[in-house]
Amino acid sequence: MRIGELSERTGTSRRLLRYYEEQGLIVADRLPNGYRDYDERYVDRVRQIRGLLDAGLPTRIIKQVLPCLDKPRTIYFSDATPEILATLEHERDGMTERIQFLTRNRDAIADYLDAVRGGDRRDVPA
DNA sequence: ATTCTAACA
DNA sequence: TGTTAGGA
Structure with missing residues (x-):
């Protein structure tokens, strides 16, 4: 498939797909006309990339x-070097911090909402 | 129509 | 990241 289809199927802009390639996250084959050519495997791969990006990984x-990741949404290291392990532990801690940050803000918003709506009205007052 | 590269009101 | 120019 070409970049347009991959873009639609992954919800990622063509611009971003080219950017990911530029960053070495994906490698596309080229059609004789120079267009990028992707196989089915890239649909999941791109989704996996987006997931990690959303998780905050650079x-x-x-x-x-x-x-080290293929089929499903799992990550497996049979060749985990100590450097990679240290990196992942760092990322894990970063994720934990972001989760706590999000949780605090979500609760603050939830409390605000509960305070504003006297327990009935579901729409925000003008 | 679609995609490509490069570049930035 | 979006958008756009200029080309295939």
């Missing part, structure tokens, strides 16, 4: 982790 880290 592309440079994803680049190292990517070769």
Whole structure:
């Protein structure tokens, strides 16, 4: 498939797909006309990349982790070097911090909402 | 129509 | 990341 289809099927802009390639996250084959050519495997791969990006991992880290993940949404290291393990532990801690940050803000918003709506009205007052 | 590269009101 | 120019 060409970039347009991959874009639609992954919800990722063509611009971003080219950017991921530029960052070494994905490698596309080229059609005789120069167009990028992707196989089915890339649909999941791109989704996996987006997931890690949303989790807060920088592309440079994803680049190292990517070769260790394939089929489903799992990450497995049979060749986990101590450097990679240390990196992942750091990322894990970063995720934990972001989760706590999000939780605090979500609760603050939830409390605000509960305070504003006297327990009945579901729409925000003008 | 679609995609490509490069570049930035 | 979006958008756009200029080309295939």
